Every structure is written in structure tokens, then in C-alpha cells.
Amino acid sequence: MSYSVGQVAAFAGVTVRTLHHYDRTGLLSPMLFPRVAAVVHHAGAGTSAAALRAGAPSVPVPVTADQPFWAARLASIGAATEPIPFAGLTEERLAGALGRVVRQQAYARAASVAARHMATEDGVGAVLKALG
Numbered sequence: 001m002s003y004s005v006g007q008v009a010a011f012a013g014v015t016v017r018t019l020h021h022y023d024r025t026g027l028l029s030p031m032l033f034p035r036v037a038a039v040v041h042h043a044g045a046g047t048s049a050a051a052l053r054a055g056a057p058s059v060p061v062p063v064t065a066d067q068p069f070w071a072a073r074l075a076s077i078g079a080a081t082e083p084i085p086f087a088g089l090t091e092e093r094l095a096g097a098l099g100r101v102v103r104q105q106a107y108a109r110a111a112s113v114a115a116r117h118m119a120t121e122d123g124v125g126a127v128l129k130a131l132g
Contacts, residue, residue: 078110
């Protein structure tokens with residue numbers, strides 16, 4: 001049986017607005033992610049970092065490669081629910097995770113702490129210093 005995003009959202013008891021392939025609309029994650037209650041994503045390094053920079057909590061759904069690692073890291077700092085591997089993704093698991101991440105403010109607080117920390121980092125300066 002297949003469920004729509006709206007049906008999963010209703011099951012979770014939350015309101016969801018979806019934007020599929022936002023990258024094709026010209027919107028960029030730095031513009032979009034600060035405006036959302038949570039980001040459901042594949043947990044790639046770039047999307048994970050973008051969600052953290054925006055202070056948005058995550059529901060990671062890793063598929064392959066390094067994604068399980070980044071999904072676990074997001075969860076370990078409290079900025080995400082436990083990962084839901086794509087192969088084990090069900091409407092119940094997604095709805096449950098989405099409901100938790102939106103209702104339990106600890107996820108948003110942890111993501112905000114990470115965002116503040118990331119904003120103070122000077123990656124280029126650190127590299128230049130290391131290169132001497």
C-alpha cells in the first residue's frame with residue numbers, strides 16, 4: 001500500500017508542505033531550510049551541513065555511501081531523530097519521526113546550538129594557518 005505525503009502527515013498529526021526538487025525551482029537550501037520546522041533528507045554531507053547551518057532539525061533517511069555515517073552524527077548530537085534507513089522506510093516510521101522532530105523541541109534546540117557553533121567557524125582561516 002502506498003501513502004501520500006498528506007496521509008503520512010495526518011498520521012503524524014502535523015501539517016506538511018512539500019516542495020519536491022526545490023533545487024530545480026531556483027531555491028537554495030540556505031533560503032529554504034531556515035523557514036522549515038524540519039528537513040527530511042537522505043543525510044548526505046552537504047544536505048546535513050545545510051540543515052545544521054540553518055538550525056533546522058532533521059529526519060535522516062540514508063540510502064548509501066557516507067549517508068548512514070552523517071545520519072548517525074546528526075542523531076548523536078541531538079539534531080535529528082534516529083536514522084530511518086531507506087530500505088526500512090515505512091509510512092509509520094516516517095510519520096512517527098516527523099511527529100517527534102516537530103513536537104519535541106530538544107531537536108530544534110540542538111540544531112540551533114550547532115548552527116551557532118558553525119557560524120563562528122573560520123574554515124578558510126584554519127586551512128591557511130595549517131598550510132603556513
